[in-house]
Amino acid sequence: MSEDSKKMANxxxxxxxxxxxxxPSIPSDEFxxxxxxxxxxxxxxxxxxxxxxxGHAKTFITTPHxxxxxxxxxxxxxxxxxxxLSSPEVEEGEMKFMCVLMGLSDHEVEEIMEESLESLxxxxxxxxxxxxxxxxxxxxxxxxxxxEHQQ
Amino acid sequence: xxxxxxxGFLGSGKTTLLVQLGSELGKEGKKVAIIVNEIGExxxxxxxxxxxxxxxxxxxxxxxxxxxxGSLQNTLKIISKEYQPDLIIIxxxxxxxxxxxxxxVRIAMVGEDAMYTIGIVDAFRAEKLFKEAExxxxxxxxxxxxxxxxxxxxxxxxxxxxxxxLVRSITPKSKVVFIxxxxxxxxxxxxxxxxxxx
Numbered sequence: 292m293s294e295d296s297k298k299m300a301n302x303x304x305x306x307x308x309x310x311x312x313x314x315p316s317i318p319s320d321e322f323x324x325x326x327x328x329x330x331x332x333x334x335x336x337x338x339x340x341x342x343x344x345x346g347h348a349k350t351f352i353t354t355p356h357x358x359x360x361x362x363x364x365x366x367x368x369x370x371x372x373x374x375x376l377s378s379p380e381v382e383e384g385e386m387k388f389m390c391v392l393m394g395l396s397d398h399e400v401e402e403i404m405e406e407s408l409e410s411l412x413x414x415x416x417x418x419x420x421x422x423x424x425x426x427x428x429x430x431x432x433x434x435x436x437x438x439e440h441q442q
Numbered sequence: 443x444x445x446x447x448x449x450g451f452l453g454s455g456k457t458t459l460l461v462q463l464g465s466e467l468g469k470e471g472k473k474v475a476i477i478v479n480e481i482g483e484x485x486x487x488x489x490x491x492x493x494x495x496x497x498x499x500x501x502x503x504x505x506x507x508x509x510x511x512g513s514l515q516n517t518l519k520i521i522s523k524e525y526q527p528d529l530i531i532i533x534x535x536x537x538x539x540x541x542x543x544x545x546x547v548r549i550a551m552v553g554e555d556a557m558y559t560i561g562i563v564d565a566f567r568a569e570k571l572f573k574e575a576e577x578x579x580x581x582x583x584x585x586x587x588x589x590x591x592x593x594x595x596x597x598x599x600x601x602x603x604x605x606x607x608l609v610r611s612i613t614p615k616s617k618v619v620f621i622x623x624x625x626x627x628x629x630x631x632x633x634x635x636x637x638x639x640x
Binding site for chain 1 (some may be wrong): 452453463480481483485486487489490493504505507508509532535536537538539564566567571572574575577578586596
């Protein structure tokens with residue numbers, strides 16, 4: 292077996308941690324739909340590239356009034372949601388967003404995720420808090436600790 | 443102290459199963475420690491697990507069967523010494539190779555009484571996954587103590603039999619159980635294994 296299972300599986304991965312602020316605040320049901328759309332957008336983009344989504348796209352959101360977990364593992368199945376938000380509206384919180392996709396590079400996965408996040412920017416201000424790349428298999432190497440995505 | 447790894451392909455339901463097993467054993471008074479590994483630099487599963495009242499140790503940006511093997515061994519040593527759990531559950535990445543993790547745990551010499559491997563198979567996607575990622579899917583369940591065929595709430599009986607036959611052809615000596623981790627169905631055999639051992 293290979294010394295590096297990630298290379299052996301031909302898998303690209305990327306994860307990011309963001310904070311978000313919505314002004315005005317977003318009704319919880321609509322917020323959940325926005326996040327489900329975010330995950331479904333990842334699947335659509337993979338399909339547009341002519342690939343089959345083999346992997347896992349997932350996000351976990353923490354707000355002052357509960358948490359939201361949304362996963363996408365199969366576009367036929369759609370996004371799976373565990374909604375534990377207790378407030379009727381969502382104003383701010385922290386989001387962890389991660390994708391592991393076979394047949395794509397780390398950089399391709401990152402691009403898909405960043406493109407998918409565009410859909411949220413009409414409704415909320417996003418700030419990527421941690422976004423450090425130590426190595427991307429010689430594709431590129433960069434570092435941006437406070438990379439702001441604002442409307 | 444028992445060490446158990448829950449191994450399965452990306453999206454097979456490892457975290458959901460871990461939370462269910464950990465919750466049940468915790469209620470019974472077992473001290474459960476959790477090590478979760480994510481391949482990306484920012485993990486999600488650790489936060490999910492912690493939101494259910496656990497305190498997990500998250501190892502990110504690599505796989506504990508290869509690039510993070512040293513981190514796994516150090517973490518096992520610290521947890522076993524400082525927390526003295528009855529059970530350590532390890533959730534590797536979805537592309538981890540269980541035999542290598544087993545070897546890494548053995549080399550760490552933390553004095554475990556036994557180590558078990560639970561292999562988990564996503565019944566809903568099994569056909570697709572075994573076609574696209576056969577090597578991993580086979581390696582991850584081959585030799586497992588128990589193979590849990592998960593997401594049975596999403597499949598019909600015919601699919602269930604097909605997946606079961608496939609699993610038995612790969613790892614004939616493993617016990618096979620059918621579960622829905624999401625709905626906490628069929629978990630008794632898995633709990634029994636961990637209860638008796640710890």
